[in-house]
Structures are given as C-alpha cells and as structure tokens.
Amino acid sequence: MFGLETLDVLIGLMTLYFVFAMTCTAIVEAISAWTxxxxxxxxxxxxxxxxxxxxxxxxxxxxxxxxxxxxxxxxxxxxxxxxxxxxxxx
Incomplete structure (x- = not known):
C-alpha cells in the first residue's frame, strides 16, 4: 500500500549493508594493528x-x-x- 513495503526493504538492505561494512572495517583494522x-x-x-x-x-x-x-x-x-x-x- 503506497510503496511502504519498498521502503521497508530499502531500510533493511541499507541496515544490512551498514552492518556488513562496519564488520569488514573492524576486521581489517584488527589485522592491521596485529601485524x-x-x-x-x-x-x-x-x-x-x-x-x-x-x-x-x-x-x-x-x-x-x-x-x-x-x-x-x-x-x-x-x-x-x-x-x-x-x-x-x-
């Protein structure tokens, strides 16, 4: 109804992408600090x-x-x- 499902999917994908990016950044920084x-x-x-x-x-x-x-x-x-x-x- 009025495209709210699309907005929900978009917010979910953006949240998932943000969490994945922060996890990858934390892993790279940990490896850089360790080595x-x-x-x-x-x-x-x-x-x-x-x-x-x-x-x-x-x-x-x-x-x-x-x-x-x-x-x-x-x-x-x-x-x-x-x-x-x-x-x-x-």
Missing part, C-alpha cells in the same frame, strides 16, 4: 620520501626516527609510530 601494517607502510613511504644521506654512513630516515619528537610517538625504544602529524614532519 603493524600501518607503521611498516609509514616507514616505507618515508624511506622513499627521505632517501639520501646527511652524514657519511648514516641514512636520513634513521636520523628522522631517532629525533625526540618522533620517538615520543613510538610504542617503545625500537618501535615505529603508525602516524606522524604533519607539523612534526615539517
């Missing part, structure tokens, strides 16, 4: 961006990650941060 995927991708991207040497036999990327501001974002002495704000990189 440290974000920090590995960040290191690879910064290594590509900052390739070169400042001092003999010392890579710039290693000096960048040894900086105290970047170390404060890490999860340990030898850990790498998964996110670095643009103000710190600049």
């Amino acid at each position: 440290n995927l974000r920090s590995k991708n960040l290191v690879a991207a910064l290594d590509e961006l900052f390739s070169g040497e400042l001092a003999p036999d010392k890579q710039f990327i290693n000096q960048f990650f040894e900086h105290p501001l970047v170390q404060s974002l890490s999860k340990g002495k030898h850990g790498r941060p998964s996110y670095i704000p643009s103000e710190i990189v600049a």
Whole structure:
C-alpha cells in the first residue's frame, strides 16, 4: 500500500549493508594493528620520501626516527609510530 513495503526493504538492505561494512572495517583494522601494517607502510613511504644521506654512513630516515619528537610517538625504544602529524614532519 503506497510503496511502504519498498521502503521497508530499502531500510533493511541499507541496515544490512551498514552492518556488513562496519564488520569488514573492524576486521581489517584488527589485522592491521596485529601485524603493524600501518607503521611498516609509514616507514616505507618515508624511506622513499627521505632517501639520501646527511652524514657519511648514516641514512636520513634513521636520523628522522631517532629525533625526540618522533620517538615520543613510538610504542617503545625500537618501535615505529603508525602516524606522524604533519607539523612534526615539517
């Protein structure tokens, strides 16, 4: 009657799609956190961006990650941060 069944089906499909999308996102985020995927991708991207040497036999990327501001974002002495704000990189 007046298309209300169609509206019910549409709301049900949208709800189902939303729940499925949130479940998939949670699974991907859990796997990324468990494998440290974000920090590995960040290191690879910064290594590509900052390739070169400042001092003999010392890579710039290693000096960048040894900086105290970047170390404060890490999860340990030898850990790498998964996110670095643009103000710190600049």
